[in-house]
Amino acid sequence: MPVYLFTYHAYRSWMPDRPGGFVQKGKGLQPPNRELAAAYANAANHPPFSFDEDTQRLLIETTLDVCSRRDWRLHGIATETSHLHALVSWKNTTRWQNVRGKIRNICSLELSKKHQQHGRPWFVEGASRKRVRNRRHFERLMTTYLPNHRGLKWFETRGWIKP
Numbered sequence: 241m242p243v244y245l246f247t248y249h250a251y252r253s254w255m256p257d258r259p260g261g262f263v264q265k266g267k268g269l270q271p272p273n274r275e276l277a278a279a280y281a282n283a284a285n286h287p288p289f290s291f292d293e294d295t296q297r298l299l300i301e302t303t304l305d306v307c308s309r310r311d312w313r314l315h316g317i318a319t320e321t322s323h324l325h326a327l328v329s330w331k332n333t334t335r336w337q338n339v340r341g342k343i344r345n346i347c348s349l350e351l352s353k354k355h356q357q358h359g360r361p362w363f364v365e366g367a368s369r370k371r372v373r374n375r376r377h378f379e380r381l382m383t384t385y386l387p388n389h390r391g392l393k394w395f396e397t398r399g400w401i402k403p
Contacts, residue, residue, distance in 0.1 A: 243329040246340045247368035253287035253322035255280060277381045286360050290321045296392040299324050301349045304394070306343050309326060316382055319391030327381055340367055
């Protein structure tokens with residue numbers, strides 16, 4: 241049974257000038273880069289977006305609904321203003337790309353409805369995915385990594401947790 245941790249970042253929330261650095265595809269964590277951040281900002285067609293508490297709740301509720309309609313299991317989900325993590329498993333042969341994409345697409349649709357803005361990006365391109373290696377990895381995600389996030393959280397064993 242595949243188990244994945246999917247991470248969805250808010251549009252323009254992790255720019256290259258972040259004090260803690262940024263992740264560049266294929267290169268990993270990079271030091272802050274103001275020039276690259278300025279180039280990204282100049283090329284952007286929309287303002288940055290962040291996940292306030294209402295948005296965090298909408299994203300969690302939407303992910304719960306998406307998973308339940310497809311017989312996928314949402315073990316836990318944690319948010320911050322800049323991103324959300326969803327720990328999901330499924331029993332069929334669905335590819336991880338389809339699971340990750342379906343969650344992102346329906347969350348985008350719900351954000352478009354809420355803000356009455358269609359065609360606007362709510363997330364960065366793609367989304368991170370990490371396959372859960374074993375039970376120990378899963379337990380660390382459920383007991384340490386996800387609970388340490390500062391936003392709203394939901395766990396199948398505990399329900400909603402407010403910051």
